[in-house]
Amino acid sequence: MSRAATCSAFRARRLPVCLLLAVAIVPFLAVPEASAQSRRDRASADALQARMDQAELRYREAMVRVRNEEPGAAAEGDAALEDMEDVMVECGRQRGCDPVAYVTTFKRLLKAGADSANVPAEGEEADPFDPDPDGMGTLPGGASVPAGAQAAALLTDGQRFATMVQFNPAVQEGIRRWLTDMRVQLLTSYENYQYMRPQMWPNFEKAGLPEALLFGILAKESNGRVHSTSRAGAAGPMQFMYATGRRFGIGPDATGFDTRYDPYAASQASASYLTERMRELDNNIELALAGYNGGEGRARRVFNEGGTNFWDESVYSQFPPETRDYVPMVIAAAWLFLHPRRYGLEFPDVDTRPAVLALQKPATIYELTICLGSSGSPPGYMRVLRNLNPRYRADEVIPAGTQLNATTRVVNLYNRWCTRGSRAQLAHELVRSDPANAVVRLGALEPMPMAGAATPAPVTGTPAAPAARRHRVNRGETLGRIAQRYGCDLGALARANELRAPSYAIRPGQELTLAGCSG
Template identity: 60%
Template sequence: MPLPFPVPRPWPLLAVVALLSVVPPAMALSKRDEARVEALQTRMAAAEKRYRDAQVLVGNADPKGQAESDAALEDMEDVITACTQQRGCEMGTMLATYKRLLKASTDAQQQDDDDGADDGLLEADPDHVGPLAADVPEAARAAALLNDRRHEFDTMVEYNAAVQAGIRRWLTDLRPQLLTSYENYENLRGVMWPEWQRRGLPEALLFGIMAKESNGRVHASSRAGAAGLMQFMPATGRRFGLGVDETGFDSRFDPRSAAMASAAYLNERMGELNRNIELALAAYNGGEGRAARVYGATGGRSFWDQSVYDQFPAETKDYVPMVIAAAWLFLHPQQYGLELPKVNAVPATLTLSRSTTIYELTICLGSAGTRDGYMRALRNLNPRYEPDGWIPGGTTINATTRIVGLYNRYCVKGPRADLARTLISADLNQAIVRPSPQSFTGSVAVGSATPMAGVATTVATGQPAPAKPKAKQVRSYKVAKGDTLGRIADKHQCELKDLAKANKLRAPAYALKPGQVIQLVGCDK
């Protein structure tokens, strides 16, 4: 629902600068002012060169390139700010340099957007780069600030106290989850956002739902049976083409398929609910049947109307504003002092030079340019592979340009590659020191065997029968919070696949819930 009054937004730096640049400089300058102006011009030229050099590194998949290009842009902005305060500084010259670089990085993307323009698409994210943008997302975002138009999404939802409370929660207790969701989304953006863009839905809404549903974890599962980034229930997923395929993989865990299905589902709901985002979200969480009945019975009133609001469960009353709040922060981070992670996530593919596992890749890639390393990105981009399952050499997996660069540098050969293989191959049993037969130095006298009461003997010899090994006892285990099947298997020394088969748990999620009782089949402890 549109806001009754526009919400004030701070002027972006470049818009202020552009206004200041129309003020004519004084006719005469002192030598000190001339020297300062010349120094600013020198700084701007140096920053421009630094930026261009950084783009060469980015093109070579060097992880230093992104950081250098961002730093160069920050240098330029500092020079422009100083220019506004320096008498005689010609702002037009400074801005021309800045705009020239930004234009070069966004022209190609703009051309793609113009070629595929559709007046029916909702304008989703002018502060964010396009779905398959160049390697300089910060530059593209800065370029967008030159045109400080309102987001279309802002006019489609109601910004009220409930949404403000949701923003407060995301910025306080849930800030780590929000930042994690954003980092995960940036790595998945290349495969998810195009599916929503083609269907005319706002990217901010995609991020908001994903942040609330799964925090961007592809293999997330709920107690109720929902699964994947967008948490589809099995029956709903089947309606939109999701489910277990011929290989046994559940496509609810596939990012592109989940994005496609969720966009189709949202459009279907919005078509029934007068394009009302709040009611469509209420249907997504609280059931489409309930949402349709409430909408029909109340004459299409707003979700926030008490006659509508009170008919939804508490979970849905929380869900709707929290999704909108996450979407709002996605579009307006600077307004709230929110510094979103800078993620170099240009989509790429990686052909493995030798067999490996996601665990091994995580170790040898390191954590350069990330907070938590690359395991989650690899898992999300390649949901069919278990983290400890061997992937044959020659296999092509999904990655980013940064991952490809780090792989070629650290994982093909060298000390870090060798260390990662050593750690992955480590066998706990090798740490146990067991006595060998040669360690006995004494002798043992063996007399004639004498039958003992209660010991079974064979009919043929009358001698004691060989003892049969005791069968392994099948025990049960109650799943605790935080348990995974892999951890349980390690703890009780079980074979993961046997344990999964005995308890009818499907790969790759092996979904468990706290309180569930499983059978410890084939376990040594």
């Protein structure tokens, strides 16, 4: 049996057989004579001990990640166990290294495995009516968690989302909605979040806030779309109002870009905002979320008047209906983030390994979306590119040589499909197409043929007029589309008409000077 097969029990969260075998074989390993140990031998033995310590740490971290349902965690745990076995074998060959000394390490891991044996194995059903199915109702030392303090407990331990949702009908209703009518939004939110996780999660982690809370807010606020805006003026993945965003360091920067749309900046501001609310609301998550949605002034006033439990009728009734819905929906999304398997929920497994995409030729995100296709992601990669590169509009021509944030899969697809060939040509022609050219007038050129179509016979009669050097803006046009139509450099066109990035605001009827254009 291979080591991979031996350690496969890790994936089922049962006691790994390979640990038992390792402990069993230790007494039979020959220990090289230690008395003749040289300085080099001691250094080698110390290096083996360091490797064992590091492998143990990796294994423990993987166990935590497996309990949190994180992709790739089981494989990381198996790799760590294999490293421990390698160290044991090498120790048996190294002068002065005593394999018996490593028994303590394996005993610690065996005990950890036994302590977690009450966790349901893969394929086993947890009772959804169990009042404490995950041990969430106890704190270190065995003390019970009072009902009113359960949600706040997660602030000090990201692995313990301690709200007892099965006893809260409002949160149960939220779970029901996420699993039925809003299931697509939940899965989309999760996929969008996975791509942005390296930018967003570290800010919450530094603030001591759980990742599940970050996901719950993101899912409810924007479904993980960084350019999301509301009728009230909230913007970005975490939906900050303009004034609140300015208080926490986000808003228009020197270039005119609104950093509320930037995942890193928005999550940093959100973590700071929640930390401030928690500090003044005695670490009450429900009230902090109510303040996030319904106004911090209202939450502060209610709390100062003695309202310490959001679910008390006297407190609950003081918040608007939107906030009463918002709080349980965020908590429900966070709960499902931690416990998808219990509810038969399978989050998408996406390849989010970050990479840099260097454009070999000018392109828009629209054009890239078309040529990349949907290999590995049924929805395609438009949202990925927009979320990772929020400074660019989808129709903006991005110059060659620009480095975009992407993933390894996106880079591979770009090199295969977007630099040359029929698909690249088709994508380019599609984004350059102008609906106005669908109507053919006497003396005008025929619309440009699609890739692969037969070239129409030349139009006889009046020759085509030379390309205009000015353009009158039509309703619905953007500067990016005008630049594509005339083959303009977007920056030169904007400067010639005194338009500021990133909005490049133009209006119908406006006359533009076509500077930097080839068409």
